[in-house]
Amino acid sequence: MLLPTEIKLGIVGLGRLGKIHADNLVRNVPGCRLIAACSVVPEELTFAKNSLQVTELYSSYDEMLASSSIDGVVIVSPSGFHVEQITKAIRKKLHVFCEKPIGLDIPEIEKVVDLIQEHPKQIFMLGFMRRYDDSYRYAKKLVDQGNIGELSVIRCYGIDPSSGMESFVKFAKASNSGGLFADMSIHDIDLVRWFSKTEVKKVWALGKNAAYPELDEVGELETGAAMLELQDKTIALVVAGRNAAHGYHVETELIGTKGMVRIANVPEKNLVTIYDEHGAIRPTSQDFPERFKQAFISEMNEFVACIREKRQPEVTPLDGLEATKVAAACKNSWQTNQLIDL
Ligand code: NAI
DSSP: OOOTTSEEEEEEOOSTTHHHHHHHHHHTOTTEEEEEEEOSOHHHHHHHHHHHOOOEEESOHHHHHHHOOOSEEEEOSOGGGHHHHHHHHHHTTOEEEEOSOSOSOHHHHHHHHHHHHTOTTSOEEEOOGGGGSHHHHHHHHHHHHTTTOSEEEEEEEEEEEGGGHHHHHHHHHHSOOOOHIIIIIHHHHHHHHHHHOOOEEEEEEEEEOSSOGGGGGGTOOSEEEEEEEETTSOEEEEEEEEEETTSOEEEEEEEESSOEEEEOSSOBSSSOOEEETTEEEOOBOOSHHHHTHHHHHHHHHHHHHHHHHTOOOSSOHHHHHHHHHHHHHHHHHHHHTOOEEO
16 A cells, blocks of 8 residues: 555666666665556566566556656666656656766757756756765765875776676667767766866777677777866776676776775675685676665665655766766767867
C-alpha cells in the first residue's frame, strides 16, 4: 500500500544502469515508491513488474508523463534523449534525477539549464555519483581542509573493463554515447572541477584505437587522454579507456603543495590478498555497478531526501553544462589536433 508521505517516482530506461537505479529505489531508498517504469524493451518491463512489483508499465515516455501520478522521474535512457525528457518532465512540474551526461549538444543543454533554473522548487539532480562515493567524499574533505595545500596537479584514470567491449560496440552502433570524453571522462572532468573549485581554461586531447580498430567505424575511441589547464594554472590529466584487462579501473590522484592524495590507487575489490604461484594478488573491481554500488545508493537517497526536505542537491545543472563543454572541447581537440580555449 502506498503511504501518503511516500514520494511517487517513475523511471525511464531499464538497461545496464536503469535496472540498478530501479532496484535501489525499491530496496535501498526509504521514503519513496517506484510506481511507474518506461522502456522500449518488453522484457525489461516484465522485469520491473515481476521482480520489483512496479504496477504502471509504459513503452512511451509521453504516455507515462500523461497518465501517471508520479512526483518525480528518474531518467536513465540513452544520453541523446536526456534533454528532451528533462524538458518534458520539468514542464509537467516533476522533480528530475537524470543520468550523466545532461545532454550531448551544448546549445540544447544551455536551454534546458535555463528551464531548470526557472523552476527552483522542482528538484533537479544529475548522476555524478562519484561525488557520493565514501572514498571520494573523504578525500574531498581532506582537500577542502587544506591538508595537501594548494593543488598543482590532478590525475584521473577512468578505464572500462575490456570484457565490456563487445556490448559497448553494440551500444555505440545503436545510440550516440557522445564519444569517449562525454561518456566517460565527464565523471573525471566533474571531479577536477569539484576538487579544484576552478573552471577549465584550455584543453589538448589525443586518442588511439589500438586493440579495437573497429571502433573507428563507429567514430568511437578506445583510449584517449586530455591535458587540461585550469584558470588558476592547476594542471589536470584525464585518461579514459575501454580496454582494462584486469577490470574496472577508476583512480584519482591530487598533488598539492603539502602532500598528495590518491583514491583507489589499486581498484581493489575487497580486503582479500591471494598468495599463489603468480605472487601476491589483490582482486580488482570488475565493473561500475560493483565499484560504485554504495555511491549509486547514496545519490538516490540524496535525491529523495532533497524532494522531501525541499532543498536542491550540491550537484547543479550548471555542473552538467560546464563538464559537457569541457568534454566537447576534448573531442574537438582530438579531432582537429588543436589546443582548444574554453
Ligand atoms: P542501455 O542501453 O543499457 O539502456 C537504455 C534503456 O533506455 C533501455 O531500457 C531502453 O529500453 C531505454 N530506452 C531507449 N530508448 C528509449 C525511448 N525512446 N523511450 C524510453 N526508453 C528508451 O543504457 P545504459 O548503459 O543503462 O545507459 C543509460 C544512461 O546512463 C546513459 O545516459 C549513460 O551515459 C548513463 N550511464 C551512467 C553511468 C554512470 O557511471 N553514472 C554508467 C552507465 C551508464
